[in-house]
Amino acid sequence: MGVDVARERAGGGGRVLTRTIAVIPAGGAGTRLWPRSRRSTPKHALPLGGGGRPLLRDAYERATAVADEVFILTEDGQREIIAGVLPEVDPAHMIMEPLARGTTNAYGLAALTLVERNPDAVMLTLPADHVVRGKAQVARAVRTAVSTAARTESIVAIGLKPTFPSTGLGYIHAPRRGPAGTYRVARFVEKPDIATARRFLKSGGYYWNLAWFSWLLPVFVEELERHAPHHMKGLRQVVEARNAGNLQAAAELYAKLPVEVVDRSVMEKTDRLLLVPAEFEWADIGNWAELAEQVRSDASGNSVEGESILIDTRNSVVLGDRRLIAAIGLEDLIIVDTEDALLVCPRSRAQDVKAVVDALRRAGKTQYL
Known part of the structure; x- marks a missing residue:
C-alpha cells in the first residue's frame, strides 16, 4: 500500500x-x-x-x-x-x-x-x-x-x-x-x-x-x-x-x-x-447538540435514543438507555440519563457542559468523572 x-x-x-x-x-x-x-x-x-x-x-x-x-x-x-x-x-x-x-x-x-x-x-x-x-x-x-x-x-x-x-x-x-x-x-x-x-x-x-x-x-x-x-x-x-x-x-x-x-x-x-x-x-462531535445532528429526529425535531414519552416537546435531545424518560412541554433542551448521573441543560448551552466536569473535580466528586 x-x-x-x-x-x-x-x-x-x-x-x-x-x-x-x-x-x-x-x-x-x-x-x-x-x-x-x-x-x-x-x-x-x-x-x-x-x-x-x-x-x-x-x-x-x-x-x-x-x-x-x-x-x-x-x-x-x-x-x-x-x-x-x-x-x-x-x-x-x-x-x-x-x-x-x-x-x-x-x-x-x-x-x-x-x-x-x-x-x-x-x-x-x-x-x-x-x-x-x-x-x-x-x-x-x-x-x-x-x-x-x-x-x-x-x-x-x-x-x-x-x-x-x-x-x-x-x-x-x-x-x-x-x-x-x-x-x-x-x-x-x-x-x-x-x-x-x-x-x-x-x-x-x-x-x-x-x-x-x-x-x-x-x-x-x-x-x-x-x-x-x-x-x-x-x-x-x-x-x-x-x-x-x-x-x-x-x-x-x-x-x-x-x-x-x-x-x-x-x-x-x-x-x-x-x-x-x-x-x-x-x-467532530464535540457536544450533545452536535451529536443530535447524527441521530434521526422525529416530526417535532427531537433527537431520541432509548425509551421515551414526549408530550408537547420540541427540538430537544433526549438520550437514555436504562429507564423511560418522560417529558412534557419542553423545547430546545438536552436530557442525558445514565446509571448514576442526569444532565439537563438548554441546547444553546451544550458547550458549557465542561463546566459541570470542572465543578465535580473541584468538589472532589471523582466518582462521577
Whole structure:
C-alpha cells in the first residue's frame, strides 16, 4: 500500500516506494459529552457515530484501509480502554504518552518514536473521535495528501469545504493553488464568530481544519526543531529515558514539557504547508447538540435514543438507555440519563457542559468523572 513517488529532493533519486504510517490520536475524555464520556469511557470509546460501534473502531478501520501500518497514540491511563476496543492491536503499535500534554508533544513523541525505524515513511494523523462517511472520497484525499507530502517534502493538511458557517471549528485559509491538486496555506484561523464564519463561507478559500495531516517523518522532526526547539529538546530527553527503560524519569520529563497545540507551534509558522481540499461527510462531535445532528429526529425535531414519552416537546435531545424518560412541554433542551448521573441543560448551552466536569473535580466528586 506504499505510495510510489518521484521525490523532489536534492540529488534526484528516481522513484521511491514510501510507506504510509497512520497514527490515531486517542486521548482525552470529551468532557462536553458528560455524563456518558468519562475517564473509564472516553469519547472515542463510545458508539457515537450511529453505527453502534466505538468511534475508535471506525477510525482504526478507516486507517487500515489507507495505510501500511497503524499506531494508536494515547495516554498510559487509557491503555486498557484502547485494548478493550481494539484487542487485535499489538502493544508495540501503541505510542504511550505518560499523560496528556498537548498535540505538539504528542505528535513530536510519535514522530521521534517512528522516524529511526522508518526514515522514509509518511506519517498520517487520523483522530479517533470523528464521524466520517464516504470511503472512496476519504481514500482519494488521503492518497493525494500522502503522495504530495512524500514528493514535495511538505506538511499537507486535508481540509473540508465548509457547508455551513460553523463557529465550533477552526479554519484554514488556502486561497492560492499549489502543486497537483493542492492549495498553499496562508493562515490558520481559530473558531470564528458567526459573522466571520459567514464571510468565510461566502468568500471561498477557507476550509474546516480536521487535524488530518501528513508529513515525511524527517520533515516534521525538522520543523519541530525549527519552530518548537524547547519541546524537541525535552522530547529527545523523554525518548532517551524511555528507550533506556527508565519510564519514571521519562514521565517526569514529559510532565515538564510546555503545553501547546501543534497548530500554533508549527502549522502557523512553517513555510512548508499545503492543503488538499476534500468533500466527504464529516463531524467532530464535540457536544450533545452536535451529536443530535447524527441521530434521526422525529416530526417535532427531537433527537431520541432509548425509551421515551414526549408530550408537547420540541427540538430537544433526549438520550437514555436504562429507564423511560418522560417529558412534557419542553423545547430546545438536552436530557442525558445514565446509571448514576442526569444532565439537563438548554441546547444553546451544550458547550458549557465542561463546566459541570470542572465543578465535580473541584468538589472532589471523582466518582462521577
